[in-house]
Amino acid sequence: MSPRGVAIPDLRERLFTAAERVVAREGTSALTSRAVTTEAGVAKGALHAHFAGLDEFVGELILDRYARTARQAAELPSLVGRDTVAGNLLTVALALMTSVDPAVVALAMTRPAASLHTRQGLEAGAPGFSAIQDAVTAYLDAERRLGRLPAAADTATTALALVGTVHHLLMTHTMTRTPGGPEPREITERLVTLLVGAPPPHDAPAP
Structure with missing residues (x-):
């Protein structure tokens, strides 16, 4: 335990990773401020x-990730x-998929104040899905200029898709997953294949 009054480097990140460990180990019901600290x-x-409280903390955790x-x-x-191109897109897509523990997202969705804090942060300009979409579009535009994508490729729509x-998989996987159904990674690989061609082998290491 850190001594009282002593500044802790990267305290936010320390608290965030602690919260993720608590949720992964014990479930969302175990996430309290006392459990995190x-x-x-x-x-x-x-x-x-x-x-300001646990709701703001959860909202800030999601915004940070x-x-x-x-x-x-x-x-x-x-x-x-x-x-x-497919491999590069898959790397970023999987990073987004694992950016936030789906259980933490599910927790935020059951806490209206946490969801509101996240939404307000994004609306105020915090980097989120729009920033990621813009980056993917810019990347695809550059690849198209190199001829690694068809000249007629709709890069903005590809990035949006x-x-x-x-985003949909991240928000719904925990609550709507069907036992024995496809995993989010598998679905993402199929989508990349549909959008830009064959992705890396299925057993390629995740980022």
Whole structure:
């Protein structure tokens, strides 16, 4: 436990990762401010000292993970002309798929204040799905200029289809998954194949 009054580097990230571990191990019902601070090994009041409450904390966790994936998507231009278009898109799509634990998303959806905080953050300009979609569109435009996509390719619609589908899977997988049904990764691979061609082998390592 960190001593009282001692600043903790990267406290937000420490609390966020602690919350993800609690949810993964014990389920959403176990996520309390006390559980998070205990898991993080920080003072009991640390969460409330930096967030208005658990709802704001959950909303900020989701915004942070979306922003992290948006930063990764922004690096797509560095991949132009390298590997395969499908492989590059799949890497970003899977990063988005795993950006937030679906159980945490499900938790936020059952807490209206947390969902509202996330929505307001995105509306205020926090990086989210729109930023990721724009980055994918810019990447596809560059690949089209190189001739690695057909000249008539509708890059904006392709990006919308990819990011929109991943968003849907992320929001609904925990609550509507059918036992024995296809996994989100499999669905994403099929979509990439449909949009731009064959993706890497199915057993390619996830990012």
